[in-house]
Amino acid sequence: MTTPAPLLLWTDEETAGIEDDDATLEVAFILTDNHLHELGSIVALVRPSERTFERIAEQPVVQHLHESSGLLGELKTAEPEELTSVAELERMVMALIEARATPDQTIYMAGGGVSHFDRRHLGKQMPLLDARLHYGTVDVSDIIRGFEAATLNKTAFKKPGEKPHRAMGDLRQELHLASRIWDMFEQHAAMQGIENWSDPTDSTDRVMMGASILQAAVGVDDEKLELFLGATEPRRAIAGLAAIGVELLRMVSDRDGVSPEQTLDALRLHAIG
Numbered sequence: 001m002t003t004p005a006p007l008l009l010w011t012d013e014e015t016a017g018i019e020d021d022d023a024t025l026e027v028a029f030i031l032t033d034n035h036l037h038e039l040g041s042i043v044a045l046v047r048p049s050e051r052t053f054e055r056i057a058e059q060p061v062v063q064h065l066h067e068s069s070g071l072l073g074e075l076k077t078a079e080p081e082e083l084t085s086v087a088e089l090e091r092m093v094m095a096l097i098e099a100r101a102t103p104d105q106t107i108y109m110a111g112g113g114v115s116h117f118d119r120r121h122l123g124k125q126m127p128l129l130d131a132r133l134h135y136g137t138v139d140v141s142d143i144i145r146g147f148e149a150a151t152l153n154k155t156a157f158k159k160p161g162e163k164p165h166r167a168m169g170d171l172r173q174e175l176h177l178a179s180r181i182w183d184m185f186e187q188h189a190a191m192q193g194i195e196n197w198s199d200p201t202d203s204t205d206r207v208m209m210g211a212s213i214l215q216a217a218v219g220v221d222d223e224k225l226e227l228f229l230g231a232t233e234p235r236r237a238i239a240g241l242a243a244i245g246v247e248l249l250r251m252v253s254d255r256d257g258v259s260p261e262q263t264l265d266a267l268r269l270h271a272i273g
Contacts, residue, residue: 005034006106008138009097010178011118012171014071016048016055017062020121023052024086026071027122028167029093030175031100032110036182039100042092043168047083048075069165090126097132110138112174140174143181157181 010030016023028043056063056072066072075083084092101107109119115137123130144157157180159173253263 004102004105006108006134007039007097007101008032008034008036008108008110009093009133010110010171010175011114011122012111012167012174013118013122014066014069014165014167015121016052017059018117020124022055022121023048024122024125025052025066025075026167027089028171029096030171031096032175036175036179040096041168042089042096044084044089044092045075045078045082046089047080047085065165071166086125090129093126094128094132106134107132108134108136108138110140110174110178111171112141112177113139115139115142140177140181144177 008031010032012028013024014026016025024046025048026043026045028041030041031039033039053076056066063072097107109122111118116139119133119137123133147157148154157177160176161173163173164170249260249263253260256263
């Protein structure tokens with residue numbers, strides 16, 4: 001039985017401070033599959049207490065941050081129905097996960113800085129969510145720091161514009177960076193896959209190669225198509241495309257209940273007719 005690919009619960013929160021017991025003010029969640037396709041999202045303002053506002057006032061930097069973003073004003077003027085509790089928010093995100101994930105499917109918390117604060121902070125406030133999530137995280141900030149340390153390139157993953165300091169706005173920025181990181185990973189995986197296709201006589205390798213070339217061609221992705229063809233010897237590329245042709249020929253012939261030779265004859269007639 002195939003293990004389902006992991007899902008990613010992208011998370012960002014605004015809080016009254018950076019201590020573990022500081023109140024949560026606003027939270028955003030976006031659940032995606034492992035290709036970053038969105039499966040659902042939640043954003044909510046959390047009902048503050050008087051102590052929450054006192055805690056913010058004790059920290060001028062935090063107060064200025066939340067005043068500048070407009071968050072503090074919204075919390076003070078919001079109607080009761082516009083606010084939620086952490087427990088209610090936990091029920092919402094658990095319902096989203098239950099609707100989209102199988103019981104045995106791994107779910108990582110993902111985002112920027114989640115390995116250093118959000119995983120621990122929300123984990124304490126939302127014990128059901130904490131129990132459902134994998135202990136590891138997918139932290140965009142850590143990935144980018146590793147890239148910059150290895151390459152000394154500090155501009156490749158620069159954020160688009162100023163950080164909004166609002167939960168959903170910040171989360172969208174992290175997903176934008178993640179899409180660029182995913183593209184880098186996919187290109188590397190493609191190159192590794194090509195390098196590992198060392199035996200063009202192996203039928204599985206040939207089919208995999210041919211499928212990758214055709215997928216890039218059908219998707220009109222010239223960059224990926226050039227990547228595959230530029231890194232592949234002509235003989236191996238031809239072998240891969242031929243293998244795909246054979247597989248498709250067998251599939252069509254089986255579907256139509258005819259021999260491969262009859263399918264080829266039909267193709268020839270279609271081409272000249």
